Amino acid sequence: MSLELIANNKVHGGWHKRYSHKSTVNNCTMTFAIFLPPGVDETAKAPVLYWLSGLTCTDENFMQKAAAFKTAAELGIILVAPDTSPRGEGVADDPEGSYDFGLGAGFYVNATEEPYKQHYQMYDYICTELPALIDEHFPSNGKKAISGHSMGGHGALVIGLRNLGQYTSVSAFAPITNPLNCPWGEKAFSGYLGKDRESWKAYDSCELLSHTPADKCPPLLVSQGMSDNFLESQLRPERLVAAAEQADVSLCLEQHPGYDHSYFFISSFIDQHLRFHAQYLS
Numbered sequence: 459m460s461l462e463l464i465a466n467n468k469v470h471g472g473w474h475k476r477y478s479h480k481s482t483v484n485n486c487t488m489t490f491a492i493f494l495p496p497g498v499d500e501t502a503k504a505p506v507l508y509w510l511s512g513l514t515c516t517d518e519n520f521m522q523k524a525a526a527f528k529t530a531a532e533l534g535i536i537l538v539a540p541d542t543s544p545r546g547e548g549v550a551d552d553p554e555g556s557y558d559f560g561l562g563a564g565f566y567v568n569a570t571e572e573p574y575k576q577h578y579q580m581y582d583y584i585c586t587e588l589p590a591l592i593d594e595h596f597p598s599n600g601k602k603a604i605s606g607h608s609m610g611g612h613g614a615l616v617i618g619l620r621n622l623g624q625y626t627s628v629s630a631f632a633p634i635t636n637p638l639n640c641p642w643g644e645k646a647f648s649g650y651l652g653k654d655r656e657s658w659k660a661y662d663s664c665e666l667l668s669h670t671p672a673d674k675c676p677p678l679l680v681s682q683g684m685s686d687n688f689l690e691s692q693l694r695p696e697r698l699v700a701a702a703e704q705a706d707v708s709l710c711l712e713q714h715p716g717y718d719h720s721y722f723f724i725s726s727f728i729d730q731h732l733r734f735h736a737q738y739l740s
């Protein structure tokens with residue numbers, strides 16, 4: 459599969475690059491960004507941290523606002539940030555054009571409902587198509603971890619927990635932990651997956667974690683700002699803690715007083731998350 463380079467910037471001794479490519483699973487052109495730390499090449503390969511962004515974001519928000527490059531360069535970690543949904547002509551959006559469904563809000567699921575199923579196959583895109591592309595075109599050493607924010611934190615937890623053994627570690631900032639039972643999740647899952655709530659369970663991190671064998675669970679780190687406006691209405695980290703207790707799995711939940719839902723919060727703790735992943739990736 460061929461890639462088209464659309465941006466190229468030297469940063470902290472490494473390279474930030476943006477590419478577009480034809481996605482077979484999403485049936486449209488997709489864009490992603492990658493950071494290549496200094497010194498990586500075919501003879502010195504590096505592990506990859508996949509970053510899943512939240513509602514309204516593209517591949518650009520994390521790269522421009524998270525302040526992750528200096529530490530990723532130091533640790534020798536490749537960062538990959540995909541877009542949050544398919545886009546382009548013919549890609550269905552929310553009929554009301556709202557921010558929490560449709561474009562910029564793919565929720566990292568494989569849609570089964572019309573008219574979304576033609577393009578919204580973000581689960582397969584993140585789990586299969588994108589890693590294959592990264593491994594084909596860049597010097598990745600085959601080890602990967604996953605992280606994300608809010609809707610992307612939900613995506614990271616779900617993908618890490620459904621693919622045990624594939625991601626060395628999983629982390630999330632302010633994740634939507636229980637989309638089965640919160641307004642953002644109920645709206646998105648009804649639209650993408652239909653009325654049968656049983657089919658939603660495969661995309662709910664609380665549901666998945668409560669059934670995860672403790673000896674197979676990847677190391678988990680979750681950071682949550684305590685002044686986050688969405689904490690009680692949408693995020694509910696205490697439900698993830700309860701699921702971890704049910705499965706006897708260890709989950710590190712860090713609660714940070716005063717922090718909100720923004721990239722001010724993410725940029726304050728991204729170094730900690732990178733160092734957490736580096737322990738298992740190296």
Ligand SMILES: CC(=O)Oc1ccc2c(C)cc(=O)oc2c1
Binds near residue numbers: 515608688
């Ligand atoms: C750039 C930025 O601030 O991103 C951002 C803002 C708000 C949200 C909300 C409300 C939810 C989410 O999933 O992601 C997200 C991302």
